Amino acid sequence: MPELPEVEVIRRFLNRNIVQEKIDSLDILYDRSVEFEGDFNASVLCGQRICFVDRKGKYLHLGLDRNDLVIHLRMTGQLYFEPEREPKDHIRWVMNFQSGRKLYFRDVRKFGRLVVHPKGAPKFCKNAEIGFEPWEMPLALWFDELKTERAIKAVLLDQHILAGVGNIYADEALYQSGIHPERKASSLDQHEANNLLMAVRVVMEKGIRFGGTTFRDYLGGDGKKGSMQDHLSVYQKTGSKCRKCSGPISRIKVAGRSSHFCPRCQK
Ligand SMILES: [Zn+2]
Incomplete structure (x- = not known):
C-alpha cells in the first residue's frame, strides 16, 4: 500500500x-x-x-x-x-x-x-481529524501522544497522530532508532521519543528521494517503479542479516500487522 x-x-x-x-x-x-x-x-x-x-x-x-x-x-x-x-x-x-x-x-x-x-475545507478522514505530517509534529506533543499503554508500532501507524506512516516506514524507523516494535509507548524516554520521530522523518525523506517503494503495484506518476525497496534494512527481510550486528531479522505480529525487526539491536 x-x-x-x-x-x-x-x-x-x-x-x-x-x-x-x-x-x-x-x-x-x-x-x-x-x-x-x-x-x-x-x-x-x-x-x-x-x-x-x-x-x-x-x-x-x-x-x-x-x-x-x-x-x-x-x-x-x-x-x-x-x-x-x-x-x-x-x-x-x-x-x-x-x-x-x-x-x-x-x-x-x-x-x-x-x-x-x-470548494472549501475538504475532509480527508471520515471519522476524525488526520494527524500531523511527521515534519510538522511538535516534539512536546509527540511525547504527550506516547503516554499510552499501546505498543509503539501501533502509535506510529495511527493516522490520527502521525499522517502517512504505514508498515514499511514504521518498521524502518523503529530499526533506525533501536526501538522494539512491541515496546509500550509510555516506556520511551524523551530522548528515545525524539530519536524515533527524527528516524521517521529520515526514512520518509529517503523514500521520497528513491521514488518510493515498489513491491508490487506502486508506480510514480511517470509510470516508473520506485527503488526504495533496495534500501530497506528490515522490512520483508525476515532471516536476512542485520546491517548493524549481522544477526537474523525476525518477524512478529504487532497491532495485527507483520513487524520486521532485529531482536539484538532493538530493545
Ligand atoms: Zn542487529
Missing part, C-alpha cells in the same frame, strides 16, 4: 504536469471509484482549472476553481498519463483535459477513491 513517500512522489509528478490544465470531462468506468460530497455530478468539473496539487498524509488534494478533489489510492491505485504506461485494464476513471491529455486511474483491487467536495 502506498505510504506518505509514494504519495508525495506522485504529488510532485502531478504538480509538474497538471497544474493549470483545464478539465474537459471525467469518464467514470467504475461507479464506486468516484464519490460526490454534495448535490452534483461529474459534469460540475467541466472547464475547471487545476490550481494546485497538495497532499495530506496518504491523501492527494487537488484544488480546482470551484471544487476540491481528494484522491486516496488505497491498496493498488495508480495514476498515470497515456500513452506512457500499459496495460489499459482495471481503469476506474479517466480525467480528460482540454489540452487533449488524459490522466488514468488504474486500480486492480477497487478500493481507491476520488471524492469531489464543494
Whole structure:
C-alpha cells in the first residue's frame, strides 16, 4: 500500500504536469471509484482549472476553481498519463483535459477513491481529524501522544497522530532508532521519543528521494517503479542479516500487522 513517500512522489509528478490544465470531462468506468460530497455530478468539473496539487498524509488534494478533489489510492491505485504506461485494464476513471491529455486511474483491487467536495475545507478522514505530517509534529506533543499503554508500532501507524506512516516506514524507523516494535509507548524516554520521530522523518525523506517503494503495484506518476525497496534494512527481510550486528531479522505480529525487526539491536 502506498505510504506518505509514494504519495508525495506522485504529488510532485502531478504538480509538474497538471497544474493549470483545464478539465474537459471525467469518464467514470467504475461507479464506486468516484464519490460526490454534495448535490452534483461529474459534469460540475467541466472547464475547471487545476490550481494546485497538495497532499495530506496518504491523501492527494487537488484544488480546482470551484471544487476540491481528494484522491486516496488505497491498496493498488495508480495514476498515470497515456500513452506512457500499459496495460489499459482495471481503469476506474479517466480525467480528460482540454489540452487533449488524459490522466488514468488504474486500480486492480477497487478500493481507491476520488471524492469531489464543494470548494472549501475538504475532509480527508471520515471519522476524525488526520494527524500531523511527521515534519510538522511538535516534539512536546509527540511525547504527550506516547503516554499510552499501546505498543509503539501501533502509535506510529495511527493516522490520527502521525499522517502517512504505514508498515514499511514504521518498521524502518523503529530499526533506525533501536526501538522494539512491541515496546509500550509510555516506556520511551524523551530522548528515545525524539530519536524515533527524527528516524521517521529520515526514512520518509529517503523514500521520497528513491521514488518510493515498489513491491508490487506502486508506480510514480511517470509510470516508473520506485527503488526504495533496495534500501530497506528490515522490512520483508525476515532471516536476512542485520546491517548493524549481522544477526537474523525476525518477524512478529504487532497491532495485527507483520513487524520486521532485529531482536539484538532493538530493545
Ligand atoms: Zn542487529
